[in-house]
Amino acid sequence: MSQTHWTVLGAGSLGCLWAGYLNQAGFPVTLLHREGVAAPESLNLTRFQAEQATAFEARLTTASACPEKSISRLVVATKAHDALNAVAGIKHALTDNACIVLLQNGMGSQQAVAEQYPEFAIIAVCITDGAYRTGPGHVIHAGQGVSRVGALNKAGQKVWRQVVEDLEQTDLIIEACEDINQALWNKLAINIAINGLTALDQCLNGELMQPERYQRVSLLCQETEAVMKGLKLQLPEQGLLQLATDVIEGTAKNRSSMLQDTLRGKITEIDYINGYLVQQAERLNIEVPESLSIYRDVKQRFNQPSS
Numbered sequence: 001m002s003q004t005h006w007t008v009l010g011a012g013s014l015g016c017l018w019a020g021y022l023n024q025a026g027f028p029v030t031l032l033h034r035e036g037v038a039a040p041e042s043l044n045l046t047r048f049q050a051e052q053a054t055a056f057e058a059r060l061t062t063a064s065a066c067p068e069k070s071i072s073r074l075v076v077a078t079k080a081h082d083a084l085n086a087v088a089g090i091k092h093a094l095t096d097n098a099c100i101v102l103l104q105n106g107m108g109s110q111q112a113v114a115e116q117y118p119e120f121a122i123i124a125v126c127i128t129d130g131a132y133r134t135g136p137g138h139v140i141h142a143g144q145g146v147s148r149v150g151a152l153n154k155a156g157q158k159v160w161r162q163v164v165e166d167l168e169q170t171d172l173i174i175e176a177c178e179d180i181n182q183a184l185w186n187k188l189a190i191n192i193a194i195n196g197l198t199a200l201d202q203c204l205n206g207e208l209m210q211p212e213r214y215q216r217v218s219l220l221c222q223e224t225e226a227v228m229k230g231l232k233l234q235l236p237e238q239g240l241l242q243l244a245t246d247v248i249e250g251t252a253k254n255r256s257s258m259l260q261d262t263l264r265g266k267i268t269e270i271d272y273i274n275g276y277l278v279q280q281a282e283r284l285n286i287e288v289p290e291s292l293s294i295y296r297d298v299k300q301r302f303n304q305p306s307s
């Protein structure tokens with residue numbers, strides 16, 4: 001049986017991680033990088049599990065362009081703000097029945113791709129792994145998490161199981177998710193509570209347990225709960241504050257992805273985190289002053305482009 005050829009767009013931390021694991025599982029993989037940016041032909045991936053490190057090398061095809069109608073399975077591993085443009089840039093290479101697998105954090109970018117390209121099968125993945133690059137071709141899988149995989153549109157429903165089966169052959173922990181919208185919201189709620197605050201206060205996740213900051217975490221969770229109720233979404237049994245607290249405590253020594261982006265002077269994903277909540281709240285006529293303030297402060301303090 002011929003193996004699915006996977007094309008991974010975006011040779012950053014998560015793109016390299018996925019390309020590496022897919023290749024290790026025996027799938028042919030092409031890693032697509034930005035034009036003019038050298039990409040490694042081999043990847044050294046180090047995986048930490050219970051403080052034990054194991055390493056493997058993956059051999060990939062790398063490219064910055066693809067021929068017409070040559071991609072049937074595309075993984076988009078860019079940041080949320082680059083996803084729609086990245087797909088537009090590669091659209092000519094997608095086959096008519098192509099499947100697009102989106103790995104972005106937050107919400108809004110996945111829905112934008114699904115709206116723009118209803119003709120393709122759109123799959124979203126909600127990821128709790130942690131990965132970073134130490135140099136070209138070197139990726140550290142620092143935190144083993146779960147990748148919840150679900151269909152975002154009708155065409156996606158038809159191929160979703162096959163995508164899950166393929167991914168289950170890798171060493172990533174894959175969960176088939178019937179309600180990906182709910183899973184994305186649960187993760188969004190955590191990012192709303194943690195990311196903006198840690199960026200503004202330039203603090204570690206665990207430092208959000210300090211009383212003044214924790215008070216703000218609590219307000220952020222209350223606002224998210226109100227919006228999720230308004231959208232008839234399920235709330236976690238323990239409540240959002242407890243869910244966020246567990247993550248804060250479990251990742252106490254981590255720098256959130258948004259803190260890391262601000263330290264490197266990069267565009268943050270605030271538009272797709274607190275910004276997404278503000279948008280949804282406006283539609284529902286619900287006030288979310290804490291998220292609005294975090295959204296505005298991050299935009300202003302870190303000189304973020306207007307959305």
Ligand code: NAD
Pocket residue numbers: 009010011012013014015032033034077078079080082085086089103104105106127128129130131132257269
């Ligand atoms: P990253 O910045 O390391 O990688 C993104 C890559 O996409 C960069 O190499 C960039 O050059 C590339 N890119 C952007 N536009 C492109 C285009 N048009 N064509 C080709 N390449 C393009 O980011 P990351 O950490 O890999 O994160 C990717 C997404 O996954 C984000 O939404 C992030 O929040 C989410 N995520 C990351 C992790 C993690 O541990 N790194 C975990 C969970 C979720």
Ligand code: KPL
Pocket residue numbers: 105190191194195205247251254255256257258
């Ligand atoms: O997902 C994260 C992020 O940093 O984006 C958390 C869960 C906050 C871990 O740092």
